[in-house]
Amino acid sequence: MGEPLLKTETRDIGLDTGMAKLTPEKIEKVINEVLENETGAKLKVYVDTCVHCGLCSEGCHYYMSNDKNPIYSPAGKVKQTIWEILDKKGKVSPEFIRRAAEIAYTECNLCKRCAMYCPFGIDVAYLMLVVRRICHKLGVIPQYIQDTAHSHAATMNQMWVKEEEWIDTLFWQEEEAAEEIENLRIPLDKEGAEIMYSVIGPEPKFRAQLIYEVAVIMNAAGLDWTMPSMPGWDNSDMAMYTGDNELMGRLKKEHFEAAERLKVKKIVMGECGHAFRSVYDMGNRQLGWKMPPVRMVHALEFYYELFKAGKIKIPEKYSKGVTLHDPCNVIRGRGLHEMSRYTVNKICSNFIEMTPNREHNYCCCAGGGVINCGPPFRNKRVVSDRVKAEQLMAAKEKGAEVVIAPCHNCHGGLEDIIDHYKLDMELKFLCDIIYEVMEKPE
Amino acid sequence: MHTLYNFVSGPLAWLAFIIFFGGSIYKIVSMMKLAKKKDTAVYEYWDGYYALRSILRWITPFATVNWRKNPVMTVVTFAFHICLVIAPIFLCAHVLLVKEAFDISWWYLPDGVTDIMALIVIFSCGYFLYRRKTKAEVKFLTSSSDYWLLLMVVAPFATGFWAYHQLFGYNLMFILHMLSGEIMLAAIPFTRLSHMLYAIFTRGYIGSEFGAVRHARDW
Ligand code: SF4
Ligand code: SF4
Ligand code: SF4
Numbered sequence: 001m002g003e004p005l006l007k008t009e010t011r012d013i014g015l016d017t018g019m020a021k022l023t024p025e026k027i028e029k030v031i032n033e034v035l036e037n038e039t040g041a042k043l044k045v046y047v048d049t050c051v052h053c054g055l056c057s058e059g060c061h062y063y064m065s066n067d068k069n070p071i072y073s074p075a076g077k078v079k080q081t082i083w084e085i086l087d088k089k090g091k092v093s094p095e096f097i098r099r100a101a102e103i104a105y106t107e108c109n110l111c112k113r114c115a116m117y118c119p120f121g122i123d124v125a126y127l128m129l130v131v132r133r134i135c136h137k138l139g140v141i142p143q144y145i146q147d148t149a150h151s152h153a154a155t156m157n158q159m160w161v162k163e164e165e166w167i168d169t170l171f172w173q174e175e176e177a178a179e180e181i182e183n184l185r186i187p188l189d190k191e192g193a194e195i196m197y198s199v200i201g202p203e204p205k206f207r208a209q210l211i212y213e214v215a216v217i218m219n220a221a222g223l224d225w226t227m228p229s230m231p232g233w234d235n236s237d238m239a240m241y242t243g244d245n246e247l248m249g250r251l252k253k254e255h256f257e258a259a260e261r262l263k264v265k266k267i268v269m270g271e272c273g274h275a276f277r278s279v280y281d282m283g284n285r286q287l288g289w290k291m292p293p294v295r296m297v298h299a300l301e302f303y304y305e306l307f308k309a310g311k312i313k314i315p316e317k318y319s320k321g322v323t324l325h326d327p328c329n330v331i332r333g334r335g336l337h338e339m340s341r342y343t344v345n346k347i348c349s350n351f352i353e354m355t356p357n358r359e360h361n362y363c364c365c366a367g368g369g370v371i372n373c374g375p376p377f378r379n380k381r382v383v384s385d386r387v388k389a390e391q392l393m394a395a396k397e398k399g400a401e402v403v404i405a406p407c408h409n410c411h412g413g414l415e416d417i418i419d420h421y422k423l424d425m426e427l428k429f430l431c432d433i434i435y436e437v438m439e440k441p442e
Numbered sequence: 443m444h445t446l447y448n449f450v451s452g453p454l455a456w457l458a459f460i461i462f463f464g465g466s467i468y469k470i471v472s473m474m475k476l477a478k479k480k481d482t483a484v485y486e487y488w489d490g491y492y493a494l495r496s497i498l499r500w501i502t503p504f505a506t507v508n509w510r511k512n513p514v515m516t517v518v519t520f521a522f523h524i525c526l527v528i529a530p531i532f533l534c535a536h537v538l539l540v541k542e543a544f545d546i547s548w549w550y551l552p553d554g555v556t557d558i559m560a561l562i563v564i565f566s567c568g569y570f571l572y573r574r575k576t577k578a579e580v581k582f583l584t585s586s587s588d589y590w591l592l593l594m595v596v597a598p599f600a601t602g603f604w605a606y607h608q609l610f611g612y613n614l615m616f617i618l619h620m621l622s623g624e625i626m627l628a629a630i631p632f633t634r635l636s637h638m639l640y641a642i643f644t645r646g647y648i649g650s651e652f653g654a655v656r657h658a659r660d661w
Binding site: 049054063331334360 | 473474476477479480481483484486487496500506507508511512515577578579580581582583584585588634636637640641643644645647648649652655656657658659660661
């Protein structure tokens, strides 16, 4: 039964203590509750249809990067988790659950690339989410990501940012910007504005300059925009990835309601992939919205619209060689690849494609909450994306010095990859470059 | 021998067809009902145009990235599936049998062609077996049921080939041919052979999600 291939696990307080509290009875009860109440035809049909052909394997960067070790193939991960769970009708051991949790949380980015390789279109990401849901209900979750979920629950943002801290950060960015551009404002709670701009929790915490840059862009384009001062400003969602669907629903409700209160026409969100998945695909569904109740515009689409309408002028394009990472959640998740290329070509004179690209691009291995599982799993995550490093290397050989990663998670993931494989490439958000080369008002 | 022959070609054949058709309808209807209850999203996001776009893509050899990445498997699996379905339906002997029993008939293929098709099925199964045994990623997924499934599929073709060529003991082979064909037919709705029934739904659904919601291609 492939036992010898199972690796020794990484120590993690969340997984270890979670496992220690389990009993076989509790496991069986919770599993059957989830299977009974929360899954149905989709799960059954996926499991019955899989012909064990292994054709999905090459779709997964974990498999490709770990010398084609079959335990990392998409169906291989399903075999080690759901198949066994269904076979044994939930009668599995605490150790089994721990291993299943490690697979589902740290060995799959839910990037859905494999769905494009399976002839039947079996959605392994969905199956891994079912495993995560079970693990969440059993309390076996990596510590770091659970901490972010706690933060969401307590503060409605991912980073334990206090309300005054949030407002202070915006004032501070506004002040900074004012030195460069007089009269630049970051309008708070402006009712009836056209756009509500929302960001992820880590932005005010670690990357406040991104808010600054976007404020300059909004200002130069003469847009009517606002940011909420109250909870709902954070569009991120780690609950979606821990399997805490109820919390995911609460978070999205807060976010959509912030927009409704401000009576805006649309929400524009920063360069983040998972947050977009949360508002456009998973969170809205949890709340019973087929499509988000407010129009959701991801940064890539937003920039595209700006350039298309000629609202931003570029006196001189960025001249360094750049390559572009396609974040799964907005490319496979929303098809924004041509829009992002349009913008890149508008602002950069030397754009080098990495291959494979667009829908077939490899994930950064940070997504799906994997990077949020923290240091214990960092090494595995970086080693498991060797193919990404090779992809970047090839682009570098063609002259790319800068990697544009229009997604926060991708940024974090690629940073580690560039560092580990000594690629010596610069990493930028799209707005970093737009800000740098655009014509700014005085 | 004679009574056995009559039994296998009579009541058992009826039973096999009833189980196959009844079982298939039952499976599809019950899954649709279950989906209606538990996976409403499937209905909400189903989009005929994009479902068809995805299905057509994937039933065209070499039209997807993964088909191109695995040329041998692609050729074998397409040849296998085509022969598996076409050969039994358009085999002269089968058509004659139906004509005799129900007085309905249709066009049929020359024996030489169906003979080759049977061989293609047999050799394809050999290739699938070889793949299961040698490729680590397939081996890892393999359990004993996969071998039984393979045996179940190859048996009617191997025995049919044998009987047609009147090789040694062909009378027995003939009975085994009918029996194994009936077993396979009846097993379709209740084993992983049901991918035959479900494929359009799984492919169509992911095609709908990718096409209509995500605005992306899925091949
Ligand atoms: S990481 Fe992506 S490709 Fe790999 S199994 Fe998960 S969803 Fe599939
Ligand atoms: S998920 Fe699809 S590609 Fe992977 S083994 Fe199953 S049927 Fe084959
Ligand atoms: S972090 Fe980026 S590349 Fe990775 S899954 Fe998310 S969107 Fe995809």
